[in-house]
């Protein structure tokens with residue numbers, strides 16, 4: 702998928718910016734520490750730019766809210782289980798070891814709120830510049846991984862996000 706195609710698929714009303722930076726993707730995979738036995742879930746998977754090069758794992762499930770992207774996801778990540786729907790609801794209904802997400806900031810805030818209800822080993826999440834993860838219970842260890850913005854994405858994302866690792 703070239704830059705023009707990615708840009709043409711992005712719907713600004715869903716805050717769709719697709720992460721394509723190989724360096725930032727490598728940092729996400731490294732932080733996730735995915736093991737071959739892991740069940741991995743990505744919510745807000747877009748067209749699959751993160752999921753398509755996810756390290757080997759037992760299972761990969763991708764959840765996307767925008768129906769228009771589902772066929773692209775199926776094509777780009779043929780080995781994944783593709784779910785069309787709300788990632789917050791799906792996360793509550795699934796069992797997984799590793800969670801990856803890059804959602805609109807408001808949805809991410811809700812995801813942070815429900816993290817204590819979910820059972821997982823590691824979550825690697827893009828969060829807003831000023832997101833407060835200090836509200837998570839002490840059982841969670843939060844580590845800053847990187848910042849992502851601008852041309853890390855297609856189309857370029859105007860705002861800055863932080864990638865954080867949340868481990869139990």
Ligand SMILES: C[S@@+](CC[C@H](N)C(=O)[O-])C[C@H]1O[C@@H](n2cnc3c(N)ncnc32)[C@H](O)[C@@H]1O
Pocket residue numbers: 715716717718719720721744745746747748749750751764765766767770786787788789802803804805808
């Ligand atoms: C910033 S894009 C990131 C896409 C992809 N993760 C990446 O980094 O290239 C956010 C994606 O989350 C999706 N999204 C927004 N709200 C969602 C929700 N409640 N459940 C699942 N997906 C959602 C959007 O449609 C969009 O594709």
